[in-house]
Amino acid sequence: MSPLLKLAALICFVVVAQAGLSFPFPGQLSIPNTFPQLSACISESSFFSCENTTTISNTCCSPTPGGLVLQTQFWDTFTGLEKKGQLLPKNSWTIHGLWPDNCDGSFEQYCDLSRQFDPTPSPAILPDGTVVPPYTGPGVDTFIKAFGRDDLLEFMNNYWVSQGSPNANFWGHEFSKHATCTSTFDVACYGPHYRKHQDVVDFFDAVVRAYHQYPTFNMLATAGITPSNTTTYTLSQLQNAIKAQTGSIPFFGCTTNGTILSEVWYFSHVHGTEQFGSYKTVDSTTKSSCGATGIRYLERTHTSEREVR
Template identity: 50%
Template sequence: MSPLTYAALAATLLGAAHCSLYNESSVNHTCILDPPVLSCSPGADPLKVDSCCTETFGGLLLQTQFWSTYTGLEPLQRLPIDTWTNHGLWPDFCSGAYTQYCDLNRQYDPVPSPNTTNALPNGTVVPAWKGPSIDTFLKAFGRYDLIDWMNTYWVNQGAPNTDFWAHEFSKHATCFSTFDIPCYGPQYVEHEDVVDFFETAIKWYKRYPTWEWLNEAKIVPSNKTTYSLGDIEKALTKKSGAKPYIGCSGPRYNTTDAGKGSNDTGRTVVSEVWYFNHVIGRPQEGNSVPVNATSNSGCAKSAGALHYYEPTPGSVQGSKKS
């Protein structure tokens, strides 16, 4: 079944605006009293375990990162030095399919993408958020530390960082069972789930220092040297414990001078990595088992076909050029 078919099924079963995936009660969920269960295992059944204490909906977690060379909003928005940036923490179904925008009551994305819950014209429309930017929710909790960190390492391209954060929360966080509103119990304070998700996404991002791991393998950003997909996958698999997905953009290899006459239609500019895990208990604790990527890379597979470009001068934080 395709991801879009799963998304349509999920939207039908759950209802677009329901704030609870499994109708959990709002009593206290003291997860320390329950034995942690591995997501995507037979025991991770919402009829058998507390879905607030075990991830029972989006049990295949993807920690995703970008490699960008510019932001498009310099000098106000720049990239961190010597690190990939955070993209997000995604809850895929155990099959590798996924859904999105699971709770429209927590839709804070000013430019929803896709703009329907199943990414099809017949899906429920995801209304654009017209309220304050999502960082105001963090400020209400005094979490300026999170805002500073996110402005450094969770960087958008072509639009304000806050739009990106709102997109990641609304599209993905609302599809975790463990971030459902009822899971916070009767003392829930509005938007504490937003703070909780951002803290959790940061925790997972920091587990995967992609730039450092590639640097150890002597794979460094360069505008001259090219690399092979297999070498990049090998370096990151060795460090992370499972094979990640490498994403590429740019021209297809067989349209380039280097790939002329080749049948390799893969893209040639390294731009993204996804690390896959099954989680033990709640994602908030960060306990997991790494698993191999469920998606095949669309990058060119020919030897030396990939560019891992240097950031554009003036696009890195601390640089003086505009």
């Protein structure tokens, strides 16, 4: 081996060692698992969240109290950071997050400030007066890299795109505000061999899995609903198009006095954990902010999107 190759191999070994990874055999990196330790759930009762009739004894096995799970998406037409290469995926809505609403539709937020990675908390002060301090450490994208998950990071940069802020800041916000209130992502669920930020990467994986279940752009397009700067749609058209595919009516959000379509929330009960369980869609518990008619599903600025297939 040449001196240059030896140096490269040594640098690679040091980086891997510092990240806490290992080599299963010479020449191949080991990408560690990030899923929780759920062997105790095998003996637990099986049910959909928000449909249990007895108290959940092991909250690592089912999201509680946040058992009404929302997979949320945005339809943005620009990012504001195009010059930095932050572009939207063509012919696809983007990820907003995965939220643990309580079964009655209420919700908690920023439940564990020891896992607060949001540079700009919103709200900065919780209803009980607790101050959420801004995070000033390295971005959560570095957590993903430390676990060797370049595949996950690439997907997130393509489909979990922020408007007006770096993507990693947005991801940190979503984890801190929502995942810390989801019991199946509690640190205790990962067992005695928990590694720092394992829960963060696991949450991002779970969000991506849930997002794949709801291809909003395609579901609307199959019903003849596509972005247009001239055509308008009714709320019933949007709702019926999605209900025909999922069996339930999601929340559609609109801006500008209910006229500009901007977001969708899919409500579900989950059988098992939020990470790997089966999602059963249910009707939205939140009234749409869109008007009944005259809804505009605007085309994107061409310089704000890219082909990512």
